[in-house]
Amino acid sequence: MTPDTETLAPPTGEDRLQLLQRLLTDTRLDADAAGRPATPVPAELRRAPEGGPLTALPAPASPRSGLDEVLLERTAVRDYAGTSLAGADLSAILASADRMDAEGWPGERAAGVDLELYCAAWRVTGVDTGLYRYLPQKSALCRVSSLPDGPQAEELVMQREFATAAALLVITGNLAAALARHGSHGHRLLLTRAGAAGHAAWLTALRLDLVGTVFAGLLPHVLRERADADGYHRAALFAFAAGSPART
Ligand SMILES: Cc1cc2nc3c(=O)[nH]c(=O)nc-3n(C[C@H](O)[C@H](O)[C@H](O)COP(=O)(O)O)c2cc1C
Known part of the structure; x- marks a missing residue:
């Protein structure tokens, strides 16, 4: 092993845990730094609660692997098996x-x-x-629209492989409210929050022996038509595709 590769070798044991803790602390510091003086969000920019049929989710599944075991091996996977995701696993991904x-x-x-x-x-x-x-708050899913299945599902996504995932998490934010409160910094802040949420979902999936990837290539018209996402009061920011690994 050359001195260079020694320097690049991933940390192990205690060092690895300390690295993870430092990364999480950095994320929190960024959140704190965003706490500069902010304008209150006007009532008309806040979203009213909406109704719809509810599906209760089971309690979130417990992790099957340690964070330090999965983090450094994490890699984007875009091929998924045709098997179903357990409701408890989806519940854990969304909750995280x-x-x-x-x-x-x-x-x-x-x-x-x-x-x-x-x-x-x-x-x-x-x-x-x-x-x-x-x-x-309810640990439930509120249905907002139907979705085509099979080959027609590919029309919903920019990359067809994401239509073969068992489920997608799509993170949206209230850009109108963020801009009213922070000015243009609000957009950056929303993207940071969506990134943190998407990666939390990814790590949770890995700890459940699932695979996936974060992605931002969403088709705006799909969410506009199906979820009333006008790109301003409700703007799609980031996504995570989850599934079981395809057998190779
Ligand atoms: C902001 C952002 C946007 C991304 N958008 C896409 C995308 O549209 N499609 C895609 O396949 N992957 C997307 N990715 C995933 C990256 O391509 C992936 O993380 C990259 O391939 C690194 O993978 P690796 O960690 O396995 O090396 C995105 C990642 C980030 C952070």
Whole structure:
């Protein structure tokens, strides 16, 4: 082993845990730094709650692997098996994305600058195929529209491989409220929050022995037509495709 490769060798044991803790602390510091003086969000820019049929989710599944075991081996996977995702696994993925945002940016949420998590479910046990909004307080999915299945599902995504995932998490944010509160910094902040939520979902999936990737190549018209996402009051920011690994 040359001195160069020794320097690049991934940390192990305690060093690895310390690296993870430092990365998480950096994420929190970024959230704190965003706490500069902010304008209150006008009431008309806050979203009113909406109704729809609910599907209760099971309690989130517990991780099957340690964070330090999966983090450094994490890689984007875009080929998925045709098997279904357990409802409890989806529940854990959605809960972790929401928890990341709730713990990282409580002030933003209290001020009315919320992230909304959507789930395009194709193969999830106990959940009919469809597009849903995740309701973290109720641990439930609120149906917002149907979704085509099979080859027609490819029309919903920019890259057809994402239509073969068992489920997609789509993270949207209230850009109008973010800009009203922070000016243009609000957009950057929303993207940071969506990135943190998407990566929390990814790490949770890995710890459940699932695979996937984050991506931002969403088709704006799909969410506009199906989820009333006008790109301003509700703007699609980031996504995570989840599934079981395809057999090779
Ligand atoms: C902001 C952002 C946007 C991304 N958009 C896409 C995308 O549209 N399509 C895609 O296949 N991957 C997308 N990715 C995933 C990256 O391509 C992926 O993380 C990259 O291939 C690195 O993979 P690796 O960690 O396995 O090396 C995106 C990642 C980020 C952070």
